Amino acid sequence: MRYLPLSDADRSEMLRVVGASSVDALFRDVPQEARLNGPINGLPMHASEMAVERHMTALSRKNMVAGDVPFFLGCGAYRHHIPASVDHIIQRGEYLTSYTPYQPEIAQGTLQMLFEFQTQVARLLGCDVANASMYDGSTAMWEAIVMGHRITRRNKTIISSGVHPHYVSVAKTMAKFTEDNLQTSLPKLTAKTDADEIIAAIDGETSAVVVQYPDILGRIIDLTPVAEAAHAAGALLIAVVTEPVALGLIRSPGEMGADIVVGEGQSIGVGLQFGGPYVGLFATREKYVRQMPGRLAGETVDAEGKRGFVLTLSTREQHIRREKATSNICTNSGLCALAFSVHMTLLGEKGLRQLASLNHARAYEAAERLSALPGIDVVNDSFFNEFTLRLPIEARPAVHELVKRGVLGGVSLGRLYPGVEALENGLVVAVTETASDDDIAALESALKEVCA
Amino acid sequence: MTVNPSGWRPSAPANEQGEAQTVTGNRALMLEEPLLFEIGTTEQTGVDFADAPKRATRLGNLERSRPINLPGLSEPEAVRHYTRLSRQNYAIDLGLFPLGSCTMKHNPRLNEKMARLPGFADVHPLQPQETVQGALQVINELAFWLIDLTGMHGVAMSPKAGAHGELCGLLCIRAALEARGDKRQVVLVPESAHGTNPATAAFAGYRVENIPANPAGRVDLEALKARLGPDVAAVMITNPNTCGLFEPDMKAISDAVHAAGAFVYCDGANFNAIVGKVRPGDLGIDAMHINLHKTFSTPHGGGGPGSGPVVVSEALAPYGPLPFAARFPDGSFKMVEEEHAGEEHPQTFGRMVAFHGQMGMFTRALTYILSHGADGLKQVAEDAVLNANYILRSLQDVLDAPFAKGGPCMHEAIFSDRGFEGGLSTIDLAKALIDEGFHPMTMYFPLVVHGAMLIEPTETESKASLDQFIMAVRSIADRAKAGDQSLKAAPIYAPRRRLDETLAARKPVLTYREPDTAEAAE
Numbered sequence: 001m002r003y004l005p006l007s008d009a010d011r012s013e014m015l016r017v018v019g020a021s022s023v024d025a026l027f028r029d030v031p032q033e034a035r036l037n038g039p040i041n042g043l044p045m046h047a048s049e050m051a052v053e054r055h056m057t058a059l060s061r062k063n064m065v066a067g068d069v070p071f072f073l074g075c076g077a078y079r080h081h082i083p084a085s086v087d088h089i090i091q092r093g094e095y096l097t098s099y100t101p102y103q104p105e106i107a108q109g110t111l112q113m114l115f116e117f118q119t120q121v122a123r124l125l126g127c128d129v130a131n132a133s134m135y136d137g138s139t140a141m142w143e144a145i146v147m148g149h150r151i152t153r154r155n156k157t158i159i160s161s162g163v164h165p166h167y168v169s170v171a172k173t174m175a176k177f178t179e180d181n182l183q184t185s186l187p188k189l190t191a192k193t194d195a196d197e198i199i200a201a202i203d204g205e206t207s208a209v210v211v212q213y214p215d216i217l218g219r220i221i222d223l224t225p226v227a228e229a230a231h232a233a234g235a236l237l238i239a240v241v242t243e244p245v246a247l248g249l250i251r252s253p254g255e256m257g258a259d260i261v262v263g264e265g266q267s268i269g270v271g272l273q274f275g276g277p278y279v280g281l282f283a284t285r286e287k288y289v290r291q292m293p294g295r296l297a298g299e300t301v302d303a304e305g306k307r308g309f310v311l312t313l314s315t316r317e318q319h320i321r322r323e324k325a326t327s328n329i330c331t332n333s334g335l336c337a338l339a340f341s342v343h344m345t346l347l348g349e350k351g352l353r354q355l356a357s358l359n360h361a362r363a364y365e366a367a368e369r370l371s372a373l374p375g376i377d378v379v380n381d382s383f384f385n386e387f388t389l390r391l392p393i394e395a396r397p398a399v400h401e402l403v404k405r406g407v408l409g410g411v412s413l414g415r416l417y418p419g420v421e422a423l424e425n426g427l428v429v430a431v432t433e434t435a436s437d438d439d440i441a442a443l444e445s446a447l448k449e450v451c452a
Numbered sequence: 453m454t455v456n457p458s459g460w461r462p463s464a465p466a467n468e469q470g471e472a473q474t475v476t477g478n479r480a481l482m483l484e485e486p487l488l489f490e491i492g493t494t495e496q497t498g499v500d501f502a503d504a505p506k507r508a509t510r511l512g513n514l515e516r517s518r519p520i521n522l523p524g525l526s527e528p529e530a531v532r533h534y535t536r537l538s539r540q541n542y543a544i545d546l547g548l549f550p551l552g553s554c555t556m557k558h559n560p561r562l563n564e565k566m567a568r569l570p571g572f573a574d575v576h577p578l579q580p581q582e583t584v585q586g587a588l589q590v591i592n593e594l595a596f597w598l599i600d601l602t603g604m605h606g607v608a609m610s611p612k613a614g615a616h617g618e619l620c621g622l623l624c625i626r627a628a629l630e631a632r633g634d635k636r637q638v639v640l641v642p643e644s645a646h647g648t649n650p651a652t653a654a655f656a657g658y659r660v661e662n663i664p665a666n667p668a669g670r671v672d673l674e675a676l677k678a679r680l681g682p683d684v685a686a687v688m689i690t691n692p693n694t695c696g697l698f699e700p701d702m703k704a705i706s707d708a709v710h711a712a713g714a715f716v717y718c719d720g721a722n723f724n725a726i727v728g729k730v731r732p733g734d735l736g737i738d739a740m741h742i743n744l745h746k747t748f749s750t751p752h753g754g755g756g757p758g759s760g761p762v763v764v765s766e767a768l769a770p771y772g773p774l775p776f777a778a779r780f781p782d783g784s785f786k787m788v789e790e791e792h793a794g795e796e797h798p799q800t801f802g803r804m805v806a807f808h809g810q811m812g813m814f815t816r817a818l819t820y821i822l823s824h825g826a827d828g829l830k831q832v833a834e835d836a837v838l839n840a841n842y843i844l845r846s847l848q849d850v851l852d853a854p855f856a857k858g859g860p861c862m863h864e865a866i867f868s869d870r871g872f873e874g875g876l877s878t879i880d881l882a883k884a885l886i887d888e889g890f891h892p893m894t895m896y897f898p899l900v901v902h903g904a905m906l907i908e909p910t911e912t913e914s915k916a917s918l919d920q921f922i923m924a925v926r927s928i929a930d931r932a933k934a935g936d937q938s939l940k941a942a943p944i945y946a947p948r949r950r951l952d953e954t955l956a957a958r959k960p961v962l963t964y965r966e967p968d969t970a971e972a973a974e
Contacts, residue, residue, distance in 0.1 A: 001828040003560055005914035006835050014842045014915060018860070023834045026841055026860040027729060029698035034734050039826040041600055046825035049562050056819055059593075060571025062586030064579065073576040076806055083499060085531050087568075090753075093545030094538035097559050100755035102551070102894075104953075105946040106886055109541035110754040113534070116488045119963040123521050129962045133756070135612035138806035166806035169790065173773070173802030177626055177657045220512040250514045264806075273567075274587045275577030275807025276612065277757030289960065295755065300956035303941075303949035312956040318615070318651035319897075323660040328651035331613040331745065335753025342534055345488055346498035348524010354497075357504035364510060382512030403580050411578045418791035433501070 001046050066272060066408065070439035070446075072366075074386045074430025075216065075411040076137065076164050076242045077275065078267035080355070081434055086269050086342045090335055100295070100331070104310045105302075110334065111309035114297035117341040124247050124344075125239075125261040126254025127283035131294040132311075133337040134280025134329065137242055137264030138167040141210065142174050143282065143293045143327055144238045144260045145182075148208035150291050150326070152236060155180050156205045161187040161194045162215025163240055165416045186417060189390060189426050191381040193221050199229040208236040208260075213253055214246055216416070217379060217428065218386035227257025236260060243267055244281065245432075246384040248349075248356030260284045269343030270336045279336035290316060293327030355433060359385035363431040366440045370429070373448050379426070386430040388413070391451055395427040398450050405446040482947060485536040489964040492523025498530050540947040541754070542891045548913055548921050550843075552864045552894035552906025553646065553694055555724045555746035562823065563750065563816035572815045577807035581786055587811060588785035591777040594818045595761070598742060601829070603733025604763035608772040610809035614721060617741025617760025618652040618688070620773060620804055624739055624764055625686045625715045626656060627771035627801040636685035636714065642671050644695060644898035649688045649719060658685060665900050669695040669855045669866075673704060680712035690719035691735070692726065694898040695855060696840065696864035696906065706736025715739070715768070723747045724910070725837055725863030728830035738765040744810070748817035759813035770799040775808055835911035836863040839918060843907055846922045850929040854901055863910075869903030874935025878903040881928050883950060886943035888924040 006014075011023070020026050027035065066079050073079070090096065094109055101107030101114075114132040121130035134140040145157050159168055159182055168184055175182045183201060185194065198209055209230050214220045227237040239253030241263035253261045263281035266272075270279055284292060290313065298312035318325040347355060363385040371378040375392030389410070391398060396414030403409075413426035431440070477484045509515070525533060542549065549556035567573065575587055595607045608624075611617040622639070629636055639653035640663045650660040663679060666672040671689060680687075687709050691699045699705065706716045718732055718740035724747040726732075732740050744750045744759040752758075764772060774797065775789040787808060788796045824832060837860075844865035848856045852870035855861070869878045882892035882905070894906040909918060931939055943949065 001824060001831060003558060003824070004828070004831055004835055004911055005917075006838070006911075010915040011835075011838060014838055018838070018841045018845045020841070020860065023838055026837050026862075027698075028859060029700045029862075030726070030730055031700060031703065034703065034730055036729055036731055036734075040728055040829065043597060043600065043821070043826040043829070046828035047822055049823070052562065052819055052822045053566065055822060056566040056590075056815065057569060057571075059586040059589055060566075060569040062589065063571040063575050064583035065570045066574045066576055066579075067570060071576075073578055075578055077577055079574075079576065083527070085498070085527055089531065089534045089538075091564060092535065092538045094541040094543045095754050096564075096751045097544035097549075097556075098541045098754045099549070099551060099554055099556060099752040103542070103882070103886065103892055104951045105883070105943050105948045106540070106542035106891065107754075108947050109537040109539065112485070112487065112537055112540075113754075115962075115964070119489065120522060122963045135616060135757070136805060136807075139612065139616070139804075164806060166803060169774075169803040170805060173623070173804060176802065177623060179657070220514055222512070222514060247516075247520075249516060250511055251516050252520075255518070271573050272576045273573055274575045274584065274811035276805070276810040277759070277812050279757075289962065296960070296962055298956040299961035300952045302951045306948060308948040308951045310951050310953050310956045312953065312960055312962075315957070318647035320647070321651070322647045323650035323654040325647070325651040325654070328615045328619060328648050328655045329613075330615045330646075330648050331743075331752075331756040331758035333757045334755030335751070336757055338534075338754065342530065344522065345492065345525050345530050345533070346527065347522075348492060348497045349494035349520050349522040351497035351499045351501065351524055352520070352522060354501040354504070355499070358501055360509060360511065361504040361507065364507065367510070380510070382510050382514075384511065400580055400582070403583055408576070408579060408583070415578060418789075 069406055069408055070442040071408045072410045072429045072431060072443060073408055075416065075428050076264060077272055078243055078430060078432055079272055079434050080245065080267055080432050082269060082271060082343060083346050086339050089342050090339050095335060095338055101311060104308065108308060111297050113338055113341055115299065115309050117337045118297060120341060120344050121281050122283050124244060124252065125263065125281065125283040126252025127261055128286035129289050130281065130283035131292055131296055133333045134282050134294055135333055136276065136278040136280045137262060138170040140262035140280035140282050141167050141240050142171050144262045145171060145208060147260060147291050147293065148236045148238060151288060152207040152234065154205055154207035157208050157210060158183045158198055158201050158206060159210045160198055160212065161185040162217065162219065163210055163212040164216050164242060167240065186420055187217060189379055189423055191379060193219050195221050195226055199226060202229050202233045202235055204233060206233055206235040208238050210238045210240060212240040212242065214243060214384050214386065217388040218383040219380050220250060220382040220384060223253055223256040223258060243384065245356055245359060248352035249360055250384065265340045269339035277333055277336055279333040279340055291326060294329050294332055358433045362433060362435050363387060366431040369440060369444050370447065375451055385432055386428060389427045389429055391425045391427055393451055394424045401450040402446050407443055407446045409443055409447065483536045485533060487964055488533060489523055492525045494519065494521065494523055496526060497524040498527040547889055548909065548917055549891040550893050550907045550909050551891060552908040553721055555908060555910060556752065557749050557910035558912035559749055559751040560820065560823065563819045566819045567812045567815045585785055588777045588787060590814055590818055592779050592785055594814050597821050598761055598763055601727060602740065602763045603731030605766040606764050606769035606772060608762045609776060610773055610805050611741065611760040611762055612805060612810060613756060613758035614741050614743045614760045615648040615652055617762045618648055619656060620762045621717045621739035621741060622652060622656040622686065623801045624768040624771045625717065628768055629685055631799060636683055638684045640679060640684060640687045642689065644693055644900045645688060645690055646694065646719060646721065668858050669697050670699055671705060673701045676705060677708050680708060680714065684712060684714045686715045686717050688717045688719060690722060692722045692862040695866050696861040697855060698862055702735040710736065721746060722863060725833055727833045729833045738768050744813045744817040748820045750813040750816040757810060759810035771801050773802060773804045774800050832911050839909040839911060839913055840865050842918055843909055843922060847925055850926050864906055864908035866901055867905040868901050872932040874937055876932045876935060876939055878905055880939040881932050883942040884928045884939050885924060887945050890921055890924060
């Protein structure tokens with residue numbers, strides 16, 4: 001087997017050194033009745049690269065590839081062009097095959113990269129500090145809610161109806177077990193968000209309000225009034241960003257007063273990958289840093305006084321603090337954080353602003369053209385690269401009809417909110433720089449046919 | 453893993469080797485690299501975009517007015533920046549990485565190639581299901597083999613890493629208990645457990661109590677039995693445990709736990725030792741996570757991403773999370789989400805993540821399993837155990853091996869720093885190993901062994917590689933026992949000397965600040 005270096009001669013010699021008669025003798029602590037005698041049920045014997053590649057490639061061909069068709073899906077995962085050098089860098093063995101930098105003297109590459117990542121994320125989200133990544137946006141949001149409770153010692157959290165429904169589901173799952181009180185509601189297919197209702201609902205029991213920016217329908221609101229109302233009641237504002245490219249063009253949540261900003265970093269440097277692995281972003285104010293979950297890289301000096309980096313403030317973490325840790329997270333999303341960081345470095349502020357402008361321009365044009373179709377209108381007053389259409393028909397079957405015409409046309413609200421009649425004609429359409437004029441024209445004509 | 457356990461602090465900058473300094477600070481292939489923020493500018497970029505057409509916007513009057521201050525680099529500068537940084541990392545590709553309980557084995561590149569097939573890499577999680585049948589089949593096939601290899605009843609694929617899998621398992625247990633109206637509050641965790649175990653139990657709303665180990669490094673069965681009662685929801689066991697030992701009483705432990713109305717959670721971090729040899733389902737385990745980034749060799753990536761599917765028993769399967777991929781009688785695959793939970797999975801505890809888990813890791817793990825096959829996987833466990841025992845027996849005369857007399861170890865060998873003289877400890881041996889070109893072992897964990905050194909070589913090391921490592925450890929161990937103070941200066945040849953972790957924690961600098969603003973903030 002090509003991955004196993006020991007020869008039979010090695011094995012015999014090593015058994016001699018060990019003083020065992022056979023390898024099975026080394027498993028003597030395993031009770032006889034628990035041993036699996038004979039091969040694993042049904043699993044074929046080892047296979048060549050070529051044979052495995054053939055099997056996997058055949059499976060991959062059963063999927064419709066986003067890049068092969070006019071593609072307009074978003075809702076928490078976005079298709080952007082990733083420069084070739086990003087994948088080259090993350091496949092270097094020194095990054096790919098290393099581990100959590102427990103030995104900083106021989107992990108400065110990962111540690112300096114994480115320090116740079118933390119700085120990029122903090123600046124982009126408008127916060128003082130960021131951690132070295134979480135699993136994804138949805139788990140980062142729950143961690144933010146829990147952190148809010150630690151800070152405010154209150155357990156009621158108001159989640160805006162504009163937050164991604166999967167994120168809300170994750171929070172609801174956890175809250176069932178932690179007895180947290182979550183106030184949630186369903187979005188309305190209107191240009192106006194629920195900001196006024198949220199502000200009205202904040203009271204002295206409220207730990208935090210959670211608002212997505214831009215929200216699940218693509219709407220953008222000024223978070224300042226929500227932040228002010230939350231702060232006036234001693235509560236926190238948690239902002240959720242699922243499309244960080246937007247922050248190249250619009251103000252950051254931190255700038256508008258958010259206390260914790262979490263996000264999904266996938267859209268910068270990390271491909272769609274059918275939902276994972278992605279990379280959770282987590283940033284906050286300096287004064288809350290000791291309440292943060294997850295790993296942190298920090299600057300220090302070595303014995304010769306040279307600058308270097310280490311994992312720090314570990315007394316928050318599970319491997320030191322055990323049941324009193326701020327989170328149970330251990331492995332995070334380091335390599336995806338690297339991909340994010342390399343892509344962000346290639347963009348720089350100039351490139352990020354250009355990319356964001358291009359996204360908005362493409363989306364603006366698509367919105368104009370699609371809303372000119374009979375019976376279709378755009379729900380949003382404001383949006384970045386994603387907006388919601390109100391179709392004259394139910395959107396969910398329409399999406400399947402679009403697939404028959406070779407177009408991945410968007411995410412139906414029926415998929416995200418099954419059974420909610422008021423939302424069933426909603427279609428969320430994301431238009432990034434990867435959508436060509438021809439792609440937009442293809443969506444336009446297919447949608448016209450489907451809605452006719 | 454422990455912060456500065458030796459209490460070591462850097463002394464004044466020293467250059468006691470008297471080596472020549474260079475003007476650049478570089479030393480041939482060892483290249484210093486400034487921070488991105490010191491070399492990039494906000495006007496530099498490594499991408500070319502067409503200018504967006506100048507037209508109206510619909511941004512709700514929220515355009516950025518202030519700079520973000522994100523520096524960029526041209527492509528050659530960026531590639532060089534990250535390549536130079538990469539060379540300051542140790543990695544499996546470079547040499548032995550015997551970090552105990554982390555299973556740092558070779559990462560086959562075929563897995564990377566397969567994960568990058570456009571049909572897997574460029575597919576959106578919310579695409580209509582008729583357009584993702586291949587992706588669903590991958591999840592389903594991997595699920596099938598994980599169930600098969602563990603002899604369990606079902607598997608939850610969505611957890612994002614081991615600790616997230618632990619959470620999934622405990623939530624299944626909690627949901628199962630609540631379904632029978634049982635409000636148990638306590639989770640028992642051995643002293644030797646990974647820190648994630650108690651942290652997860654607390655995260656899931658449980659109170660944690662420790663159970664002691666016996667002198668043989670195993671769970672004290674009698675102490676455990678004595679503590680079981682109507683308030684105990686679950687016992688979390690790591691098997692093989694973090695001392696590298698199989699728990700021979702596992703079935704008796706499971707029987708006692710079940711008799712008390714509780715569930716057995718197994719931390720599967722060390723599954724590599726028994727894959728293809730032992731099926732956890734035959735040991736009475738109710739839930740176990742599998743770190744795909746350990747046993748099934750999806751790369752560790754400098755700290756993730758991982759993937760932590762959880763196999764579950766028949767008693768827990770009804771409570772597993774949404775969504776999951778299912779095969780239907782007509783041969784098609786479907787992702788069962790909240791919408792159909794009522795018919796397909798009514799007792800689910802709910803969703804743990806947006807979307808469906810770590811697809812990119814599933815393709816790699818399935819590739820790994822199919823490459824190894826039934827014979828290869830069994831050989832993986834056997835070679836991993838043989839390699840660890842070879843290290844145990846080759847070092848037991850120079851290092852204290854607290855459990856070596858009791859018999860063989862499994863996939864990792866544990867030693868203590870007993871017998872080190874002159875105030876030297878595990879960290880000094882570990883740092884000296886760095887100079888010899890090895891990644892150190894796991895240090896000071898588990899806590900039940902003084903100055904623990906936990907060595908997990910894995911099956912992908914050759915005998916020659918092990919022999920060189922053994923020679924290096926023997927030499928350093930002799931110096932440590934002789935109280936050789938020069939060990940405290942190690943590492944000498946790494947990109948950095950020992951780093952001051954105390955300073956980093958006392959005055960945390962977690963983001964870069966331009967010198968003028970940093971001074972202003974002082």
